[in-house]
Amino acid sequence: MVKRCKASNVDVYVDAVINHMTWVNRSGSTKYGSAKSPYDEYLYPGTYQPWDFHRCGRNGDDSIANYHDRWEVQNCNVTTCADLNTGAEYVRTRLASYLNDLLSLGVAGFRIDAAKHMHFADLQAILGRLNKGAYIFQEVIDFGYEPIKSDEYFPTGDVTEFRYSRNLARIFYNGKLSWLNSFGQDWNFIPASKAVVFVDNHDIQRGHGGGGEVITHKDPETYILATTFMLAWPYGYPQVMSSYSFQDPSQGPPNHEGGKTKPVYDNNVLQCGKEWQCEHRWEPISNMVMFRNVTSETSINNWWSNGNNQIAFGRGNKGFVAINKEDKPMNHVLQTEMPAGNYCDVISGSVKRQECTGQIVTVTSSGKVDLKVGARRAIAIHIGSRI
Template identity: 60%
Template sequence: MPGTRFPSLRRLVLVVALLMVVSSLPFGPVHHSTARAQTSSPRTVFVHLFEWKWTDIAQECENFLGPRGFAAVQVSPPQEHAIVAGYPWWQRYQPVSYQLTSRSGTRAEFANMVARCKAVGVDIYVDAVINHMTGVGSGVGSAGSTYSPYNYPGIYQYQDFHHCGRNGNDDIQNYGDRYEVQNCELVNLADLDTGSSYVRDRLAAYLNDLISLGVAGFRIDAAKHIAAGDIAAILSRVNGSPYIYQEVIGAAGEPITPWEYTNNGDVTEFKYSNEIGRVFLNGKLAWLSQFGEAWGMLPSDKAIVFVDNHDNQRGHGGGGTVVTYKNGVLYDLANVFMLAWPYGYPQVMSSYEFSNDFQGPPSDANGNTRSVYVNGQPNCFGEWKCEHRWRPIANMVAFRNATASTFSVSDWWSNGNNQIAFGRGDKGFVVINREDTTLNRTFQTSMAPGVYCNVIVADFTNGTCSGQTVTVDSNRRITVSIPPFSALAIHVGAKLSTQPATVAVTFNVNATTYWGQNVFVVGNIPQLGNWNPAQAVPLSAATYPVWSGTVNLPANTTIEYKYIKRDGSNVVWECCNNRVITTPGSGSMTLNETWRP
């Protein structure tokens, strides 16, 4: 054992001599959001801050999203909404009027948020509920407006709604019937007659009002329940060229497909979420080598992709096998893959804790949403989950931005099971280990030689890395050790500006072993595993009983180390005090030593 206690554990670079299979898989062009003139890298990821208040989103844009390179925020529906007993999340999706007064804040707060986010290069996308109004009934909305069945004073009356004349209560019963899906009521929600010029004008006026405040794009909620031609007619009345994406949940055997909506804009690709969930929860990552269009999904430049969204993380919106924040590290890994893989325009989910499928956001007894920010700081990782701030997810936004110009896969490798690696040409490289054993391997990459920050476990700031670094050698190879259920990612935007001086230290130790037992060196620095036996550097027995290995260690550094013998998870430490060396300022050094029993 080293000294009297273990220092803290850290991931590190290990030496393993294997080369990977090289392949190149072309994919569709990068999906850009709206113009990004003020940033040197294209911004290619947006986040859904589900149920956040406008004042909180403004702060988050300035404090985190802008500096981290997010393209945009999808916000919850801003219009006046129904007030429902228990204040469920879905009351936001029951419009009462198009006044901008909701449980996220006032019109003035909304406008202030849009302006502040835009000032730091972050667009606002509004979740636009234009298929329907409230559930058929009476009540008072969040701005004080009263309503009754098919009567929203000053806006709509009975004749402005579809009355499909089927199923008794007009609800959709048969999703195999296009007419029902687009003319009957979705779970009792008063279905707007989007074929009416009057209704189209009112909906366009709502969208134009939002555009006048600086809104850059719209998610068309429940687009599947609106004829694609009706959406086109509404959008023809909209000013400018806002970014459009439409919620269309495709299902086998149904007559309405996501493809028929692509002429209006992009479309949510729910199959991506279901398939990535199926693979990461129950499948093999090796299956993902052609993930995307080859799996029957939309063209990359038309697809909005996500690991989970506010609907399907609750079992709604098509349901399926979905990875959510409740899956812990698997959720990290699935998002790392999504943000590294060149397909679609990715949306990161930012949730709150929920224990049932209708639970609303953290609120007081009167349904007033609690702020994420407390005393100027985000109160994340408790009732607000803030997945977009989880380091592996947050730092992969910069990875996607940095690799956007090389929208294809290179250097694909898998072990045939749940360990994969792939590159994005000379712009980035990622390794994902979804197995319960450490992945020790040398990978061939296309990256330029140098030292890079592993952004999965460390932050890259002002040319320096807060933790583990990865060296790409002169042959463009990396030799790494990836712990179980972890990942590694490097990219050109996280290359150290000054490379630390190192010396090659050769360890030779005379040590007898039994069959299956091997010898390693472990020490007090990351290059030697930070005293973690699982991350120790393996030595070779080419001249048994002498075990040898060469490691690049920091120059002019005093280092403590020991030799260990390992047989699987069984570890034997040599005795006595830690060995100590001080490396020279340059060159190399060789140690010839004997195991201390």
């Protein structure tokens, strides 16, 4: 898989769970993992022995109860998952060996799960043993009111900015898009050069791991508008989600009887839009990824809003976007820095064989556009969508 992705210029980042193992097995009988490997309470034969774990001795089951206690957060179990002693030499060596094995397969880097549950010095020691360079981003849930802070982990890589998702949802559901004109570090977010941002991820869409009211695929209209903004706005390194439908927050992926996961392709037919959601394939979102790439070296210009829920802004002379979250059309003549010509709106369609399958937007010789954006819709053009 890694080789196939690399051949298509797609890098693979592994979600590395190195802080802990599975839920502590206190059943009294041996349990088995998905690959049929046995494990018991704080015992993973051939891999970890009981002395390779923290046993914090708190709260009756060694689990975290007080997130305002730094020591407890980094030495007790996350939701009863057996917490590895990442300060121990054997554990550090074992984890580094695992990561190096993945690098040897060609992966480009790692998302470090539950990073704040490891002391930053432990993480530095483990990542310092990698055999070659890798892109690292770390899950640190920091809303500003706990002792462990995102900036402690800047030396080892980028950091997830969970405040981004929560505030974006607050604005799109209960606020005004006009507030977004300074969205980013001015909102007490971490520096843009260190932030990994997302509308939702696999945890918070289920209410887990810093979850709350966030925008998900279950509200596709708002999801497209919010993702359009994220990919057009130059703050952080954006992630695009790809989900499956669920009713229960603990529900696994679509599967056949017996538990085998259903393929996304069935008899060469893509199964998106039913059990598989595939947000990354939704035309407006996949097209906005190109918008992001085309405009990556530009800054914001020509910001406009109606003071409420209609906004527009440019990205240098490379792109322009307008978002209308109101229940009435947005009809305005606005200034851009785009070269004169006809452009394909990449939200409503795509350029195929030099023709636009969606709305055509015309930029005049003076850089003006006569925008007509439908209710709860967006328009985006970029230099690559000129026809």
